Amino acid sequence: VNNAKVIFKDVDASNGVIHVIDHVLMPPTQNLVQLAQSNPDLSTLVAAVVQAGAVGLLESDGPFTVFAPTNMAFQNALAALGYSALVDVPNDALLNILAYHLIGARVFSYNLSDGLMPQTVQGGTVTISLNGGAKVKGNGNSTASNIVAVDILATNGVVHVIDQVLLP
Numbered sequence: 001v002n003n004a005k006v007i008f009k010d011v012d013a014s015n016g017v018i019h020v021i022d023h024v025l026m027p028p029t030q031n032l033v034q035l036a037q038s039n040p041d042l043s044t045l046v047a048a049v050v051q052a053g054a055v056g057l058l059e060s061d062g063p064f065t066v067f068a069p070t071n072m073a074f075q076n077a078l079a080a081l082g083y084s085a086l087v088d089v090p091n092d093a094l095l096n097i098l099a100y101h102l103i104g105a106r107v108f109s110y111n112l113s114d115g116l117m118p119q120t121v122q123g124g125t126v127t128i129s130l131n132g133g134a135k136v137k138g139n140g141n142s143t144a145s146n147i148v149a150v151d152i153l154a155t156n157g158v159v160h161v162i163d164q165v166l167l168p
Helices: 032-037 040-052 055-059 071-080 091-099
Strands: 006-013 016-021 064-069 126-129 135-138 145-154 157-162
Touching: 032 040, 032 055, 032 064, 032 145, 032 157, 040 055, 040 064, 040 071, 040 091, 064 071, 064 145
Parallel strands: 064 157
Antiparallel strands: 006 016, 126 135, 135 145, 145 157
16 A cells, blocks of 8 residues: 555554554655656656647646556667657647546546546546556557556546556
8 A cells, every 4th residue: 555565454443444554654745746757767648748738738636547658668769750859749639649648537546447447537438457466548549558556546536657658
C-alpha cells in the first residue's frame, strides 16, 4: 500500500478488519503537474503538457487518472511519427494525444480488469489487458503499453507510468 509493506493481514476487529503496515501513510501533497515535475523520467511529458497549454487542466480539481509515458516512450513515439523533436508536433495533435492519456476519474490498479475500456478525456477509449502483466493499448497502437508503475497519488488524481505513448 503506497510502498508500505503489509506485516499482518486480516486481523479481525469488532467493526472491521485491520491490516498492519510497516510505516505511516501520508496523504498526497502534490497535484498531477507537480508530481510529474518531481519525476525526472516524466520530463518530456511535462514539456508536452506545457507546450500544449494543458497545465491548467492538470492542476484543476479533477479527479483524473493519467497514463504517463516515460521520456523513452516519447522519444520512440516521436521517431515513429516522423518528428525529430517534441516542438515539431503541432499543438492540436499534441493536445489530442495528451487528452487520450487522461481519464476523468480516479482509476486505481485494483479497478483495472481484463478487457476494461475506460473513456478518455479525448473522447476515445483505451483497452486494459491483464494477461502477462498490466497493459493499456491505444486504438492507434499496434501493441499494448506496459504499465510499469501504478497508483502514484496526487491531490487531484492518480498516475500510472507506461512505457509507450498511447495513440488515439
